[in-house]
Amino acid sequence: MSELIKFDGLKDMAALLELLPERKKRMKQASAEPQTGDAMAALARALHPDIQRLVIADVRQEAAGARVFRLVPDKESGTAAPAVFRAGQYLSLKIDISGVRVARPYSISSSPADAADGGFYEITIRKKDGGFLSEHAWKEWRVGTRIEASGPAGFFCVEPLRDARHIVGLAGGSGITPFRSMLKDIVETGADVKFTLLYGVNRPDEIMFKNDLESFAAQAPDRISVHFVCCEPDAAWCGPTGFLTADSIRKLAGDPAGKSFFICGPQAMYSFLETELKQFDLPKRRIRREVFGETADVSAHPDYPADAAGKSFSMTVHCGSETTVIPAKASESALVALERAGIAPPSECRSGECGFCASILMNGKVFVIPETDRRRLAAKKFDVFHPCSSYPVSDIEVKVPLDKG
Amino acid sequence: MAEGKKAKLGGACDVVIIGAGNGGLAAALALAVRGAKPLVLEQHNAPGGFATSFVRGRFEFEAALHELSSIGPENNKGGVRRFLEDEGGVDIDWVPIPEAYRVILTDSGMDARLPFGEAPFIDAIEEKVPGSREPLTRYFALCREVSGALGLLAKTASNPSPKRIIKDLKKFVAESADPFDDARRNTSNVVTFLRTLPKTVDEVTLKMGIPPKAVDLLYPYWCYLGIPMSRMNFTIWAAMLIDYIDYGAWIPRLRSQEMSYAIEARVRELGGRVEYNTRVDRVLVERGRVKGVVTASGETIKTSAVIANTSPTQLYGSLVSPASESPAAALRNVNSRKLGGAGFVVYLGLDVSPVELGVNDYGYFISKTMDTDAVYGSMEKLDLVDMQATICLNNAIPDCSPPGTTIISMTTLYKPGVWDSVKPKEYAALKNRIADAMITQFDDALGTDIRSRVEEIEVATPATFARYARSFNGGIYGYELDPWDSIIPRILSEKDESYIKGLEVAGGFATMGHGFSSSLISGRSAGLKTLAGLGG
Incomplete structure (x- = not known):
């Protein structure tokens, strides 16, 4: 066909034209009912x-x-x-x-x-x-x-295609709450997983859900074990004592190799356990932790620009077609400043992770805690920031999204 | 909540663009560079639609893009690159994909790596299937003629009608004065184009004398259009094949999110506006003319022009308001057309390097067979599909993840409706079961062990695409490209099938068909058409 072929107007045009009647015919025969349902949207x-x-x-x-x-x-x-x-x-x-x-x-x-x-x-x-x-x-x-x-959110979940069959949960303080859900789920679904929970508290009276947790272990003794570890035990305490350390973890949960570790607790516990778990020489995929939550004292971060500490700045906020100027403290996230001013962009995780509050930094500077900076590479290139995990270090001008309202 | 929010967007504007997907952003760009001030309303919290990425742990995954066509290198830019860079002034760091693809057919044991460029591509097939060179060379010449004529049409057919097309093509033949342009002097170009127009890919390809095993190696890109070769229109296939083989394939360095943020930033720089978390629930129409849009929070924005980066099925089925303004002809139109595939993607962050894994290529087409009807049939069941199109991002962008890690994403398709019966309660287990099977499918085909090195995993299903991109029924493709609903019949019918004044469609459901490049191109033309309407 790639040889020189004479152009036969009528015949070739016919080929072109035969598609259109077919198209018209199909459309004529089709239903005129609107498709309003969308099962995937539902x-x-x-x-x-x-x-x-x-x-x-x-x-x-x-x-x-x-x-x-x-x-x-x-x-x-x-x-x-x-x-x-x-x-x-x-x-x-x-x-x-x-x-x-x-x-x-x-x-x-x-x-x-x-x-x-x-x-x-x-x-x-x-x-x-x-x-x-x-x-x-x-x-x-x-x-x-x-x-x-909001709808349920977050990624602190056991994932069979990723995690080991034996999970070690390390809980501190109110960080026990997601673990209660996980253990109850294992009992109720009969999931094929072993779970060893180590729950560290300062004092015996700080243990939450003690009965529940013990009952989960009793209902699935071959799959669930729970250990309470107390820093400041009273006279009646007969369990393990001290902090959750590499030693106590190894003692209570056994050889760490081939196990997945899930950590949820106060920020101090994350940094402490990070050092402890290093001794186990585990691949990164074996350690999961819940997100930080908002940082208590951002100025304590080693990378924080010292001259900004304690200051207060102005924040020019564009939201929809409105512009307002609000105060923003260096010590508080930009999201808190927005909320105080009655501007509430959507937000969920408050940890830099979910991206719901993503906004544009048009002018000025913010400090983003590197450990909680979960922005996309392109977001950084185009000055997108997450107000929940960003702290003003100068006067700033921002464009924030409307809430779905 | 709703109180005090209602006038937040400002009440009125020239053009409202619904959706900041590829089509919507391209339309906004085309308008903004010409001085218009479009208002883009996006329901999600970032631009891009499917052109996006997401972060899990220390990995940033590409959400949807495998590779863009029509980009080309700096010194030989394709149409999409010319639009974005030269016309739009959008700055994107483009990275070339190293090879066309690796195809592994598990039933026959066929395994081949095919490079870009016609000669190397044919060489590689000849090496695997001797005797392919001659028919493939003829086949490429034919595809090139069709592709060339289509390209010409795109330039000349300003007000297309069958007569006009013939006239343009005749003129093109008559004026073949350019001594450097062989294609122009070859009248067969036009004839080939016209004669193959009503044909399917199989109808043309299987008559060329190409050995069946070589056809197997030639066909993998079929899944980018998602309709079996027994039905796919030859014209669009030829254009796609030539585009990939000639220009190569490209991706933005910072994922497709770089492209969408870059276009968005440029649109804003030019005076356009882009608002997030703002879903449009209704397009107001009065006596066949667009009058405005209403957002989910109840705000009405008056406008005489709307570009909808959505499916016409959704547009006429539920967005046009009142419903009586959706013409029966428009509803028959959308109901006559077949919705394309819905997406399913497994994203994996692995804690081992690609070299250690033995994953050395960028794009893999792993399929039971290249019998595209059979593979398409397997997309009808809520189970493992016979084919996965898989990319290893590190083999195009080595530093896309930390040293000693790998990003792999595996994509397959389901036919619309297959996921309809899934209950929320069984959803998580179902998607894990399919993801599990796809990991095995990959490991079995390559002899690798990615399964034991998973550090991050995420799975996107049709419901995920419906959630983030609001695509109808979780579809990632537009209408299927049968010959009667391929590009030329669509172009020729545009006038007849324009139902509401001031309303244009952009994106994968528009005239040019689906895929990133097509959506960008169709977005641009929706922008231009809207601009013409505003001026007149």
Whole structure:
């Protein structure tokens, strides 16, 4: 065909034209019903709802000054059932506190079956953890209080295609909450996994969920074992003592080789355990930890520009077609400054991870904690930053996204 | 919440673009460089649609892009690169893909690595299947003629009609005065184009005398269009094949997210606006004319022009408001067309280098067989599909992950509807089961052990694509490219099938078909058409 061929206008045009009648015919024969349904959009919404409107159905006192809040769908507001989740995930709770809208992530302490079959989530909040929302929850939340939550989020989950068959959980303080969900899930699903939980506390009375955890171990003795490790034991304490260290971990969980380690606890525990676990010489894939949460004192970071500490800056904020100028303290994340000013961009993890609050830094400088900088490479190139994990170190001008509202 | 939010976007504008995917961004760019001030509304929190990336641990994964066509090197830019760089002033660091592909057919044991460039490509096939050279050389000449004529049409057919196309082509033949342009002097170019236009790929290819095993090595790109060769229109196939083999394939260094952020930044620099977390729920139409859009938060933005980076199925099925403004002809149009494949991707961050793993190529097509009907058939079941298109990013960008690590992503397709019955409760286990089987599929084909080196894993399903890109039914492709619904019939029908004044479609469902490059090109032309409408 690539030889010179004479152009035969009529014949060749016919070839071209024969497609059009076929097209017209097919369209004529087709239905004129609009396709309004989209099963994948519906599945996506069920798995990842933008908003879950929940209501507190029960408040239970847990040991160590913690309260367990049971959240059920607020059916009057249109949420029919709690979205399914994977043990270890969190909900970002969005609360108006005296006119300021804040969002904070809380690990779900109940199990996936509790949500799927029982129709509820539980989150557990310790009063002593302080913070804007914790205090508010203790003071204001009671049965009947309405709570707005994100869909389940986060990546602190056991993944069979990645993790070892034997998991060692290292929990500190209120970092026990996702582990309660994981252990309950293992009991309820019969998952083919071994889980050794080491729960470090300062004092015996700080242990949360003691009965629950012991009961999970008793129900699946071949798969679950739980050890409480206490720093400052009282006279009645007969378990292991001290910090969670390489030695105590090895003693209680056995040879670390071939096991996956999951860590959730206060920030100090992460840095301490990082050093301890180095002694095991494990590949990186064997150590998982929950995200930091907001950093308590950013100026303590070795890379923090010292001259910014303690200062206060101005922040010019473009949001939609509006521009406002607000104050921003060096010691607080840009997201906190935005929330204080009543501008609440979407946010979930508050740890730099999820990207919901991603904004554009048009002018000025922010300090981003390198350890929590989970921005994409291209985001950095094009001055995109995550306000939740960025701290102003000069006057700044930013463009923040609208909330879905 | 809704109170006090309602006028946040400013009330009115010249052009609203729904969706900051490839098509929407390209449309915004084409408009912005010509002085218009488009408002782009995107439901997600970043630009790109499928042109995005995400971070897990110490890895940043490419979400969707395998390779872009029509980019080419600095000294021989393809159409997409010329649009983005020369016309749009967008700065992207392009990286060439080292080879066309490695194809492994597990039933027959065929395993070949094919380079770019026609001569090396044919050499490599000849080496595996002696006797292929002569028919393949003829085949490439034929594909080149078709591709050349299509390229010409894109330049000349300003107001296409069958008559106009014939006229343009005749004129093109008559004016073949350029002594350096062999293609122009060859009238067969036009004839070949016209005669193959109604044909499928199989109808043309299988008559060329190419040994069947060589056809197997020639066909892998079929999955980029996702319709079996017994149905795929030859014209678009020929154009795609020639584009890849001549220009090579390219990716942005910082993932496709670099491209989308770069276009977005340029659009803003030129005075356009891009707003995130802003879903458009309705396109307001009155007596066949666009009047505005309504966002999910209830804000109405008045406009006379909307470019929808979405499927016409969604557009006419649920976005046009009131529903009575969706013409029956438009609904019949979208219902007559077949939705393309929905995506399933396994992203792996491995704690071992590609060399240690024995994964030395960028792009792998691993398939049971190259019987494209059979493979397409396997996409109908909620199970392991017979084929995966897999890339190892490190083999194009060695430092895309930390030293001693590897990024691999495996993609397959499901036909629309296959995932419809999946319940939220069984979803996680299902996607893991399929991901598990795809890892085995890869390890078995290559004799590697990626399974035991997984440091990060993420799995995207049709529901994931529906969630982040809001693609209809989780589709990652537009309408299937049967001959009657391929590019030329679409071009010729554009006038007849324009149903609402001021409304254009951009992206994978538009005239040029799906794929990153096609979506960018169609976005550009949607921008130009809209601009013409605004001026007139």
